[in-house]
Amino acid sequence: MNALLPRPRSSPAPGAVHVPGWLDLDRQRELVAACREWARGPVPMRHTRLPRGGVMSVQSVCVGWHWRPYSYSRTALDVNGARVADFPSWLAELGRAAVADAYRDPAASAAYAPDTALVNFYGADAVMGMHQDRDERSDAPVVSLSIGDTCVFRFGNTRTRTKPYTDVELESGDLFVFGGASRHAYHGVPRVRPRTGDPATGLAAGRLNLTLRTTGLPG
Ligand SMILES: O=C(O)CCC(=O)C(=O)O
Numbered sequence: 077m078n079a080l081l082p083r084p085r086s087s088p089a090p091g092a093v094h095v096p097g098w099l100d101l102d103r104q105r106e107l108v109a110a111c112r113e114w115a116r117g118p119v120p121m122r123h124t125r126l127p128r129g130g131v132m133s134v135q136s137v138c139v140g141w142h143w144r145p146y147s148y149s150r151t152a153l154d155v156n157g158a159r160v161a162d163f164p165s166w167l168a169e170l171g172r173a174a175v176a177d178a179y180r181d182p183a184a185s186a187a188y189a190p191d192t193a194l195v196n197f198y199g200a201d202a203v204m205g206m207h208q209d210r211d212e213r214s215d216a217p218v219v220s221l222s223i224g225d226t227c228v229f230r231f232g233n234t235r236t237r238t239k240p241y242t243d244v245e246l247e248s249g250d251l252f253v254f255g256g257a258s259r260h261a262y263h264g265v266p267r268v269r270p271r272t273g274d275p276a277t278g279l280a281a282g283r284l285n286l287t288l289r290t291t292g293l294p295g
């Protein structure tokens with residue numbers, strides 16, 4: 077990134093907003109530290125197993141509710157059977173601030189109550205194929221926070237996993253929110269740009285992504 081040129085916010089589709097540089101360095105460091113704790117347990121960060129026997133190239137750990145393809149539960153039955161870490165109130169607060177800033181609408185964000193976070197770690201070769209986030213029973217927006225190496229985030233449409241889509245560069249500290257008409261848009265991460273992150277975040281290499289969501293599940 078050329079720091080002399082501020083990157084403007086953009087909206088690649090209705091309900092989808094990219095806010096560059098939303099997290100300051102201190103906030104990024106706090107999030108890296110929190111993710112490092114969650115990665116240790118009670119459910120360790122690992123490559124999620126897919127139903128057909130493969131594993132995802134990203135490593136993941138969940139907070140609040142455990143996600144595995146393709147449902148949520150409180151315990152990680154596909155890992156070690158432990159109950160996932162509780163979803164902290166400060167993270168819900170951060171999610172509300174993110175929605176308020178992305179949509180420039182404090183009222184819309186007041187009711188935003190995410191109850192799960194999916195923490196993804198991308199090594200240099202990790203990617204995420206085009207998919208919809210559709211295991212939630214709520215239409216509340218998804219809040220995505222990026223730290224570390226820059227990636228190409230491909231944001232598409234609700235009908236197909238192919239074009240039309242927009243490629244957005246997500247850098248460390250960037251916020252991306254997708255809700256409303258884009259809540260079920262296909263999206264993915266075709267590539268990460270190695271060694272583009274600032275080690276001052278506490279992340280020596282790779283990319284960390286947190287997505288906050290509302291499961292819509294009881295209890
Ligand atoms: O890493 C990202 O930016 C996107 C992650 C994502 O789409 C997901 O975890 O469902």
Ligand SMILES: [Fe+2]
Nearest residue numbers: 207208209263
């Ligand atoms: Fe997703």
